[in-house]
Amino acid sequence: MRAATLGYADTTVLTDVDFTISAGEFVAIVGPNGSGKSTLVKAIVGLVQRTQGDLDLFGVPAESFHERWRIGYVPQRHTPGGPIPATVREVVSSGRLPRSGIWKLPTAADRRAVDRAMERVGVTDLATQRVNQLSGGQQRRVLIARALAAETDLLLLDEPTAGVDVEAQAALVDVLGSLSRQGVTIAVVTHDLEPLSPHLTRVAWVSHGGIRYDGDPTQAILLAASEPFAHHVHADDPPHDPLPPDVRTGG
């Protein structure tokens, strides 16, 4: 993404954004509430308008990129769907459709990809269960499996650990770490930098309408872990180099 301005209808959220995700990276996107972290991720998958600048997806301009299934998006909320129950397998299988095409019946390869996606996040045993009866953490894993079902190259997750208990959070982080080791490129919007720290290769800090820090996560994680919680009151302070104090809110 180069010199991009992103926003909704008449509201500009981020300006002059330069942001690249390279193959194999595990990037955490952090920042205060309402800073535009989710906007950045949504702009990559076309859910948020880009009024200026360029966006290339896998080296191709977004407007002429036709393999959107290569990006697996995991939205922020937990439970997908309406009042009619859907099983884990049905929801994960729906993630295969963008790749398999509209007029084709599911093939053996499609079914294998769905099985593999469920296996990778550890929900195979839940395949026939109704998604709305699962815990928050399990539902998150189902949504990650859905995003993986198309055999995606890039996984974009919007606050996957928000609203789940500590145990489920640890299980989710393990899943993401394992996927990263298997070669999946991951960018994750999060408020909680610390649990992800062993796996991260980069941290991007979004604040005051732009990306204020983008680089090695080590210092960010150390600072976030060492600073007392009292520093959170400075969450909206202007950022400083090399690491804005706001990053400390991640801890």
Next chain:
Amino acid sequence: MDLLPFLQYDFMQRALLAAVLVGLAAPSVGIFLVQRRLALMGDGMGHVALTGVALGLLTGWAPVWVALATAAAGAVTIELLRDRGRTTSDLALAIMFYGGIAGGVVLISKAPGGSATSLNQYLFGAITTTTSQDLAAFALLAALILAVTLGLGRHLFAVANDEEYARASGMPVLQLNLVLAVLTATTVVVSMRVVGLLLISALMVVPVATAQLVATSFRSALALSLAIGLGCAVVGVTASYYTNTPSGGSIVLTAIALFAVTAAATGVLRRTLAR
């Protein structure tokens, strides 16, 4: 012994066939509307179709096809308005409700032979007046509805279940929503002689509401909805013959009674299992 003696009458044979077609077609579309939380979409379309019927009576063109064209145009308009975020779903539906019914009432008053009786036929259904020609048209449309909903079912489910995800992953969301909107309009037209424009939505929604109480998956909910829709349509038409009551109301009351019984039974079962 003849189990269904009324089938000796041609008009009842046609009535039952029309009910079977509607019983299958309405829930097959309704399930996706319910999942998208647009359960009242059928009502909105029914009101717009009334304007089409009135237009047909006024111009002398076949009311069924004019109603289809009008309802489909309304459906596409509402979907495009939603897609562009110009208005919310409930506001757009409300405008359709009022505009459709007002247009229908005004136009039908100007139609040659337009009267309260002809209006009632469409508002509340008149299944026994179904002609062989009507039946052929309904069969064609119902087959089309079932073929499309079953053929595109996985994609319609994906969009209904999580539209944001479907958009993000590059699925043709607008096109699929437009297909569903046109299918809804078509179902309304197929159903208007059987249950009436004011009750169409009930046959799209109530069998689905009953099915979701007991279904263990979306697929089983779809199969159950079709079975319940079919069963209620046949039982309702049969009951209307013996009790000399309107077919539309009888079908819908049958569906609601089944929903009430199922809801009560599943509630008791849940409480028993919880102890």
